[in-house]
Amino acid sequence: MAGKDLFQELKFRDPVRARALAEAIAREVDAIGRTVPVMHVCGSHEQAIARFGLRAVLPPGLELIMGPGCPVCVTDGPEVDEAVALALQGARVCTYGDMLRLPGTARSLADAQADGAKVEVVYSVSQAVELAQKHPEDEVVFLGSGFETTAVATAAVALASPPKNFSILSVHKYVPAAMNVVAESPQTNIEGYIAAGHAAIITGWGIFEPFAARTGKPVVVAGFEPLDILAAILQLVELMRQGKAEVANVYPRCVTKEGNLPAQRSLWKVFRPVTGTWRGIAEVRDGNLDLRPEYAHLDARKRFRIDTAPVRDEDAEEAAKGCICGSIMLGLANPGDCALFGKTCVPESPVGACMVSSEGQCRIWHTYGGVPDLRKVGT
Ligand code: SF4
Ligand code: SF4
Numbered sequence: 001m002a003g004k005d006l007f008q009e010l011k012f013r014d015p016v017r018a019r020a021l022a023e024a025i026a027r028e029v030d031a032i033g034r035t036v037p038v039m040h041v042c043g044s045h046e047q048a049i050a051r052f053g054l055r056a057v058l059p060p061g062l063e064l065i066m067g068p069g070c071p072v073c074v075t076d077g078p079e080v081d082e083a084v085a086l087a088l089q090g091a092r093v094c095t096y097g098d099m100l101r102l103p104g105t106a107r108s109l110a111d112a113q114a115d116g117a118k119v120e121v122v123y124s125v126s127q128a129v130e131l132a133q134k135h136p137e138d139e140v141v142f143l144g145s146g147f148e149t150t151a152v153a154t155a156a157v158a159l160a161s162p163p164k165n166f167s168i169l170s171v172h173k174y175v176p177a178a179m180n181v182v183a184e185s186p187q188t189n190i191e192g193y194i195a196a197g198h199a200a201i202i203t204g205w206g207i208f209e210p211f212a213a214r215t216g217k218p219v220v221v222a223g224f225e226p227l228d229i230l231a232a233i234l235q236l237v238e239l240m241r242q243g244k245a246e247v248a249n250v251y252p253r254c255v256t257k258e259g260n261l262p263a264q265r266s267l268w269k270v271f272r273p274v275t276g277t278w279r280g281i282a283e284v285r286d287g288n289l290d291l292r293p294e295y296a297h298l299d300a301r302k303r304f305r306i307d308t309a310p311v312r313d314e315d316a317e318e319a320a321k322g323c324i325c326g327s328i329m330l331g332l333a334n335p336g337d338c339a340l341f342g343k344t345c346v347p348e349s350p351v352g353a354c355m356v357s358s359e360g361q362c363r364i365w366h367t368y369g370g371v372p373d374l375r376k377v378g379t
Helices: 003-013 015-032 043-051 077-088 109-114 125-134 148-159 175-184 197-203 205-215 226-241 261-270 293-298 325-329 361-368
Strands: 036-040 062-066 092-095 119-121 140-144 166-170 192-196 219-222 247-249 271-278 282-291
Touching: 003 226, 015 062, 015 226, 036 043, 036 226, 043 062, 043 192, 043 226, 043 361, 062 226, 077 092, 077 109, 077 140, 077 166, 092 109, 092 125, 109 119, 125 140, 125 148, 125 166, 140 148, 148 166, 148 197, 148 261, 148 282, 166 282, 166 293, 175 192, 175 197, 175 205, 175 282, 192 197, 192 205, 192 226, 197 205, 197 219, 197 261, 205 219, 205 247, 219 226, 226 247, 261 271, 282 293, 325 361
Parallel strands: 036 062, 036 192, 092 119, 092 140, 140 166, 192 219, 219 247
Antiparallel strands: 271 282
């Protein structure tokens, strides 16, 4: 590892500073005088929290809950059905790895692949464009998933005049909508939110100000190293103790108030927010990013007649099998509350979406053991 990288690593993972932050958090929580539930809405945050055992250093009065933070998990069954139907209708469907095993209402793209359909994993949307150039005889459909971070990359490709046999099936989602869903859920008791630094690099932290004002809850934008997350929690509990519904940014090395304006311009030139159904959560206002009508020529839903009837089976949806992904994504339950966790539902044979994606909470908890023992992670 280069000297500079090693320094960065030590700086953001320093156990002495981590303990000092944890103690400061404990003092704030004590001062608040009751249990404080806070939520983060990012799979990458959950990975860092679980991997570094952060819950083990937090005071018992601080409940750190993961919300709907994984775009793969919230991709709905009927959206997967569209991709499966297109693949079985003869299109070459390309998508990111985690999407392959994500169940539709009955089948996944991996099932379609096993049936001989052309389904390929790509690491970027540009790779999907390369496939379209390499296979002019095929209609290449890119199943575009992910939040605004990846939607920006999809938008850049749409703006760069891709080949005529290339199109996009957008299941991109919009992060601020996820926080609205939780805040508006009647059962929610969340008192503060940690927002995803990656997405905020694009949108800027200012985008959360209306949310904080409307809900009366503070929001803190955080990076992905252990100290970033602990610093965000400290800032959050300080704001809560002071009764301030403000937005703070503890990731200033990457996030500004305005965000990346050229990226935002590309994003909104190509996409528009529309109401869509998120898996396990129902309808989310402005939760999906659809291609604008000007890009209909790139929109697989407009270009092809997608017949999902042969692949759709609502009775087979995982809810019927006891999966509680919806409650987990709303922060109302933990993976351990699901009777299938670690038994019939494991990463090798996932029952629900949260066990499929590397950013899904069930998968992360299964990998790292939920609240890891500090002695095992050596911090
Ligand atoms: S895409 Fe960004 S915001 Fe979404 S889960 Fe990954 S890191 Fe978090
Ligand atoms: S353990 Fe599996 S079945 Fe249970 S909620 Fe998680 S993904 Fe769904």
